Amino acid sequence: MKSMKKYSEKLRIALCTLSIVFFTFSSHAQEEQSDQGNTINYGIKGGVTFHEFTNQPPHTGGKMGFSAGVFGSYEFSDLIALQMELGYFQQGGTYVQFIDDTRFGVPESYISKNVKNASVTLHNIYVPLQAKLTIFSQSYLPKLLIGPYLDVNFAATESYQKTGEIEDDIYVTTNGDAVVTDQYEMFQFGAVAGMEFYIPTNANWNMLLGISYKYGIMPVKKSYSYIDYYAVTEDFNSNALSITLGIQF
DSSP: OHHHHHHHHHHHHHHHHHHHHHHHHHHHHHHHHHHHOOOEEEEEEEEEEEEEEOSSSSSEEEEEEEEEEEEEEEESSSSEEEEEEEEEEEEEEEEEEEEEGGGGTOOOOTTTEEEEEEEEEEEEEEEEEEEEEOOOSSTTSOEEEEEEEEEEEEEEEEEEEEEEEEETTEEEEEEEEEEOGGGSOSEEEEEEEEEEEEEEOSSSOEEEEEEEEEEEOSOSEEEEOTTSOTTSOEEEOEEEEEEEEEEEO
């Protein structure tokens, strides 16, 4: 409970800070628009994510999640704009861990020797700041986006299966869920690049389809051992491909 309260407090602080940054950016852009006549766009979007743990340690894999958020952009010219987003983004992946404490002289049992298959979801506040480039003159071709991002992980949850031997040649598999927030880094940095297609409508808004790829530069988990042994550890990252649909006003 103390762990959840601690991260709930951190989430509130992170949300307040990021909201101030986002709306400061929007307000400044509106002031600039009134002075210079430049264009401000904003909107909402959401979609699916395909994310995975990178394979620095072996036996890692991917899974699906979803994302949702808001964005605002400020056009400096017909060629370049600055776009900022604030959203919720699921990330993470899967891993297999081999537990064998019998190497330390512990009697063999289901607890001391088992195989764990786990699926982890990182619940992140996602804040990318990207340059939006219009390099194609045709309106049906996409705009390109590239820039850094910050993830604030406010919770990490894990579903797992453990398989082990309870008697000679008798194996059992158990299932469970756990909150594992303390095992993952709170802040993650990386780079994101993608493209957005804009579909005009008869109303005062456009539909958009976006595809982007997040590359994690900083690790999401440090000193992980796939054989649960302190002398064999690796850091690993989490990367993600996302597909989104949205509305731009």
